Ligand code: HBI
């Protein structure tokens with residue numbers, strides 16, 4: 424069965440339930456795994472004050488994610504559940520979209536159980552336990568963002584039926600993974616892909632290379648992205664309420680309207696964009712090289 428073969432990559436022979444979850448194999452973590460967690464945690468803890476949004480920093484504190492090693496998912500779930508009704512479930516890695524959405528729709532956040540090796544400490548393509556716990560879970564302590572993530576999961580199940588998953592994947596990518604938020608003190612990070620990345624935590628706010636434009640639901644769902652480089656465009660929300668309200672309408676007519684509209688490249692700017700700053704798109708600074716545009 425392809426599905427189980429896929430999950431085998433990281434289930435390490437652990438019993439996998441039909442919903443792709445497993446019990447967190449705490450005994451599998453080595454001293455080196457906990458040391459890699461400490462290195463990643465301490466590096467971001469030094470970088471993020473003044474760069475991450477207050478809601479993330481408050482969530483991290485409230486959740487009690489410790490620096491000393493890979494945390495216990497059950498203990499974190501007990502704290503999280505009291506705050507917003509979410510729990511963490513351990514998974515072997517990326518799970519099929521419908522499985523992922525199904526968990527989100529029921530306030531279960533799938534967290535990859537294993538941690539990257541030290542030689543992957545600066546970049547790993549697939550989410551590991553540090554990206555998922557440190558990057559995603561603290562914001563699930565925020566009631567409005569927690570509601571957005573459940574609405575996203577419910578929308579995903581519907582998008583799967585309407586063959587519009589790639590639209591929602593873009594929404595997830597440009598908000599949950601790489602979103603910025605406007606605050607009286609300036610732009611701040613809320614996207615998990617940035618929060619768990621040393622170099623992009625600096626690049627996304629300080630580089631002149633990327634575009635930064637105001638969030639617009641249809642614009643985001645038309646915009647392609649690359650998964651292996653810094654973002655060429657960051658979308659900026661004014662508040663988490665704005666994000667939650669964007670998920671409220673029925674997306675079916677939006678998907679139909681999108682079929683008649685061309686997509687945008689990751690670096691494109693359009694006349695109707697709310698441009699906060701137009702990037703220089705300096706390929707060297709962005710590490711974009713001469714790779715094909717997304
Ligand atoms: N699976 N474990 C896990 N974590 C993710 O973030 C994830 C996934 N499967 C699919 C997926 N993300 C994306 O395709 C979302 O856009 C659905």
Ligand code: FE
Pocket residue numbers: 550554555559600615616
């Ligand atoms: Fe992620």
